[in-house]
Amino acid sequence: MIVGAGIMGVASALHLKRNNPGKQVLLIDRFGAPGQGNTGRSNAMFRNTFSSTDNQVLSNSTIDFYLHLQDELKADLGLQQIGYLWLMSDEQLSMSETFLGGMERNGIEIRRLSREELKHRIPGMVTDFDSNEEARLMALPSIEGGVFGPKCGRLDPDKLVRYYAHEFLRMGGLVAFNTNAERLLVGPPNRLGIDGEPFVWQDSRIEGIQASGAFNGTINADAVVLACGAWGNELLEPAGIDGHVSAKKRQLFSVSARGIKGLEELLHTKDFSPLRLLPMVILPKAGVHFKPVSEEDDFWIGCEDEVNRPFIHLPNHDLAGCAAEQEYYERSVNPILSAYFPKFRNAKVKAKWAGLYSYNTLDNLPFVFKQSNLIVVGGDSGSGIMKGDSLGRIVEAVYRDEGEASLYGDVHYKTSKIGITRRSVEREEWVI
Amino acid sequence: MIVGAGIMGVASALHLKRNNPGKQVLLIDRFGAPGQGNTGRSNAMFRNTFSSTDNQVLSNSTIDFYLHLQDELKADLGLQQIGYLWLMSDEQLSMSETFLGGMERNGIEIRRLSREELKHRIPGMVTDFDSNEEARLMALPSIEGGVFGPKCGRLDPDKLVRYYAHEFLRMGGLVAFNTNAERLLVGPPNRLGIDGEPFVWQDSRIEGIQASGAFNGTINADAVVLACGAWGNELLEPAGIDGHVSAKKRQLFSVSARGIKGLEELLHTKDFSPLRLLPMVILPKAGVHFKPVSEEDDFWIGCEDEVNRPFIHLPNHDLAGCAAEQEYYERSVNPILSAYFPKFRNAKVKAKWAGLYSYNTLDNLPFVFKQSNLIVVGGDSGSGIMKGDSLGRIVEAVYRDEGEASLYGDVHYKTSKIGITRRSVEREEWVI
Numbered sequence: 001m002i003v004g005a006g007i008m009g010v011a012s013a014l015h016l017k018r019n020n021p022g023k024q025v026l027l028i029d030r031f032g033a034p035g036q037g038n039t040g041r042s043n044a045m046f047r048n049t050f051s052s053t054d055n056q057v058l059s060n061s062t063i064d065f066y067l068h069l070q071d072e073l074k075a076d077l078g079l080q081q082i083g084y085l086w087l088m089s090d091e092q093l094s095m096s097e098t099f100l101g102g103m104e105r106n107g108i109e110i111r112r113l114s115r116e117e118l119k120h121r122i123p124g125m126v127t128d129f130d131s132n133e134e135a136r137l138m139a140l141p142s143i144e145g146g147v148f149g150p151k152c153g154r155l156d157p158d159k160l161v162r163y164y165a166h167e168f169l170r171m172g173g174l175v176a177f178n179t180n181a182e183r184l185l186v187g188p189p190n191r192l193g194i195d196g197e198p199f200v201w202q203d204s205r206i207e208g209i210q211a212s213g214a215f216n217g218t219i220n221a222d223a224v225v226l227a228c229g230a231w232g233n234e235l236l237e238p239a240g241i242d243g244h245v246s247a248k249k250r251q252l253f254s255v256s257a258r259g260i261k262g263l264e265e266l267l268h269t270k271d272f273s274p275l276r277l278l279p280m281v282i283l284p285k286a287g288v289h290f291k292p293v294s295e296e297d298d299f300w301i302g303c304e305d306e307v308n309r310p311f312i313h314l315p316n317h318d319l320a321g322c323a324a325e326q327e328y329y330e331r332s333v334n335p336i337l338s339a340y341f342p343k344f345r346n347a348k349v350k351a352k353w354a355g356l357y358s359y360n361t362l363d364n365l366p367f368v369f370k371q372s373n374l375i376v377v378g379g380d381s382g383s384g385i386m387k388g389d390s391l392g393r394i395v396e397a398v399y400r401d402e403g404e405a406s407l408y409g410d411v412h413y414k415t416s417k418i419g420i421t422r423r424s425v426e427r428e429e430w431v432i
Numbered sequence: 433m434i435v436g437a438g439i440m441g442v443a444s445a446l447h448l449k450r451n452n453p454g455k456q457v458l459l460i461d462r463f464g465a466p467g468q469g470n471t472g473r474s475n476a477m478f479r480n481t482f483s484s485t486d487n488q489v490l491s492n493s494t495i496d497f498y499l500h501l502q503d504e505l506k507a508d509l510g511l512q513q514i515g516y517l518w519l520m521s522d523e524q525l526s527m528s529e530t531f532l533g534g535m536e537r538n539g540i541e542i543r544r545l546s547r548e549e550l551k552h553r554i555p556g557m558v559t560d561f562d563s564n565e566e567a568r569l570m571a572l573p574s575i576e577g578g579v580f581g582p583k584c585g586r587l588d589p590d591k592l593v594r595y596y597a598h599e600f601l602r603m604g605g606l607v608a609f610n611t612n613a614e615r616l617l618v619g620p621p622n623r624l625g626i627d628g629e630p631f632v633w634q635d636s637r638i639e640g641i642q643a644s645g646a647f648n649g650t651i652n653a654d655a656v657v658l659a660c661g662a663w664g665n666e667l668l669e670p671a672g673i674d675g676h677v678s679a680k681k682r683q684l685f686s687v688s689a690r691g692i693k694g695l696e697e698l699l700h701t702k703d704f705s706p707l708r709l710l711p712m713v714i715l716p717k718a719g720v721h722f723k724p725v726s727e728e729d730d731f732w733i734g735c736e737d738e739v740n741r742p743f744i745h746l747p748n749h750d751l752a753g754c755a756a757e758q759e760y761y762e763r764s765v766n767p768i769l770s771a772y773f774p775k776f777r778n779a780k781v782k783a784k785w786a787g788l789y790s791y792n793t794l795d796n797l798p799f800v801f802k803q804s805n806l807i808v809v810g811g812d813s814g815s816g817i818m819k820g821d822s823l824g825r826i827v828e829a830v831y832r833d834e835g836e837a838s839l840y841g842d843v844h845y846k847t848s849k850i851g852i853t854r855r856s857v858e859r860e861e862w863v864i
Binding site for chain 2: 137202240242244286303307313331336359427
């Protein structure tokens with residue numbers, strides 16, 4: 001069974017059922033539909049521009065699979081390859097050269113853009129702040145160049161998870177929504193019938209879960225896959241298993257471009273992709289970023305928000321207390337954004353929301369590990385969607401105790417690399 | 433300033449003051465004396481028999497320093513080199529060969545002992561359970577051989593931390609006991625005087641701590657060292673910093689050998705060290721171990737206790753709720769212990785206590801990392817005492833932004849190896 005119908009859960013479910021058609025595979029989720037947790041609250045962007053070769057492989061294969069679904073199988077994922085555009089200071093440009101060289105050697109397409117090209121292509125962008133007192137106070141660097149990743153883009157997370165869930169059901173997968181995993185049931189392989197089992201002299205395995213909600217009771221399973229992000233800790237910690245995931249709140253703010261002349265023009269910036277849309281733009285300060293949501297004429301705006309943002313423990317099931325803060329937008333994000341793009345200064349926030357960003361703060365890469373008959377996938381560090389298909393295939397390989405997972409595009413990946421005991425991934429340095 | 437006067441805190445304090453005599457160095461602790469937290473509750477054993485070369489270096493140098501203190505400087509640390517003795521099943525013997533070979537190549541002294549030698553040397557030990565139904569139920573393996581580490585031993589944690597604290601005070605170090613660090617004060621290097629600083633567009637550093645207790649108020653510092661084990665999370669998480677430490681309860685049970693003929697004889701087993709004492713013994717099941725405490729004629733008994741033991745979050749300051757469980761001893765530990773050593777079967781528990789075992793569950797090695805002007809040392813995974821001096825010297829090197837720490841015995845160690853961003857330690861596989 002799989003706990004959690006976010007992107008990593010549905011991808012695991014589909015690949016488990018596809019490769020083990022004789023097995024009963026049950027997917028449960030506390031919400032009433034797939035992707036209603038942090039997948040649905042995420043910025044739902046994808047990129048293949050990583051410094052870590054592991055991330056390059058995991059994301060490239062996943063993006064290729066999504067492109068295959070949309071372009072060849074005609075599944076509508078709302079996928080738009082608008083690209084990512086990093087606007088960079090001199091210091092950032094020189095620091096990034098090592099990583100860019102590595103990407104190019106591995107065939108990751110990137111384009112370097114000069115300050116002049118950027119000024120020419122992007123309307124209304126400010127690159128220098130000679131006489132701007134506020135920009136000086138914020139220590140905003142000038143934009144000296146940029147890096148563009150054309151294979152990157154956005155998709156609709158609801159459409160994506162519904163595709164996986166639908167295929168999973170079509171193959172005979174079982175689903176229980178509105179069903180909450182309360183705790184893992186731990187027991188010895190052979191019960192003696194003594195109260196207090198398992199004792200330390202017994203072996204121990206996951207017998208299943210205690211569920212509440214639409215399905216109320218005990219669910220036994222031969223194997224349990226936990227794919228519930230930050231919420232996994234609630235289940236893992238009482239069982240004494242470290243999920244290697246920490247979580248912080250991340251916020252998104254949407255702003256309408258409608259009727260605001262400079263912003264409408266900016267949204268429909270022509271020179272980056274055939275879609276004639278602005279790419280996702282990352283500013284050279286504090287990871288402030290924004291992207292066009294063309295079907296609504298909106299921009300979605302976010303921020304890296306690392307320092308001094310507390311880690312959150314075992315949040316309430318309903319994400320209460322995880323609300324976006326208007327003041328955070330106004331005092332922290334908008335001052336940076338509107339210094340570089342003044343047309344945003346007085347644009348009103350139309351909607352705002354927050355989710356939990358699950359970190360692996362050690363190397364910024366996800367985990368897939370198995371302990372007895374429990375498999376944990378998580379720690380995606382903001383990239384569950386863009387690596388989701390690969391992670392689902394790795395979960396499936398780990399379930400079968402296969403040393404290698406076969407990713408989409410005939411790419412092979414050693415499963416132990418992304419585990420715990422023989423972990424050997426390259427730390428990711430190109431973090432937003 | 434250093435927060436936490438356990439072994440890692442006092443060692444950091446001493447080496448910081450010694451190498452930076454012109455600096456004011458303040459050591460604070462919530463208890464009324466050093467070592468009253470988890471250092472004082474630990475089993476206070478030391479070994480150099482690790483599979484990881486990093487652990488070998490850190491522990492060897494630390495043990496050499498302690499031996500130097502006791503043997504040459506005549507400091508009384510209560511140090512006894514009684515040795516560690518692993519009693520092993522056939523499977524464990526063959527699995528350990530790789531690690532033992534590695535230790536021998538690096539000059540770590542170990543001795544292999546046959547079943548017959550062990551039977552000859554250790555009185556009253558059962559090695560086989562042919563007709564023992566209970567042993568069969570617990571799947572206890574026979575003892576087929578053993579590994580002895582003669583450089584290993586025990587010391588008195590109170591004496592050890594008092595030595596460091598005393599030397600630190602003698603050099604002009606400042607101490608505030610009964611002083612609790614309530615929170616880290618985070619601010620920008622240059623305050624603008626606007627409410628809500630630091631904003632995301634500002635740099636951010638640790639200005640000091642908010643303290644309560646004997647010292648009540650704000651303590652500002654140029655640099656802050658956090659050496660408070662599992663409790664560090666209470667300070668780090670609100671500031672958005674991952675301490676990479678998880679904690680579980682670990683329990684110890686003491687049993688008197690006085691008047692129990694077989695146990696007295698066992699405690700004074702002659703053939704392992706000039707001290708004519710039994711070594712610390714590790715049984716081939718569930719990491720059950722026991723050691724002689726000769727000054728009291730006691731045995732201290734513990735257990736690895738990994739599986740199904742919950743992780744503990746932000747425990748109360750007073751360690752309430754972290755009590756040892758009589759039932760755990762009786763139903764989990766004693767059945768294993770008394771199967772191999774029947775004389776323990778009816779021995780009464782004289783005292784029991786518990787502490788927090790701070791884990792780094794990823795590679796089982798400690799961390800020393802710096803973020804801005806904050807240095808964190810922890811994740812010792814049960815070996816704070818046996819690596820404490822080395823870790824204190826590494827903290828001091830990291831404070832001065834030195835790439836290499838000079839450990840006792842003219843050993844050099846690259847500080848980035850044990851950090852976060854360029855971590856490159858060998859995972860420890862030889863865990864108790």
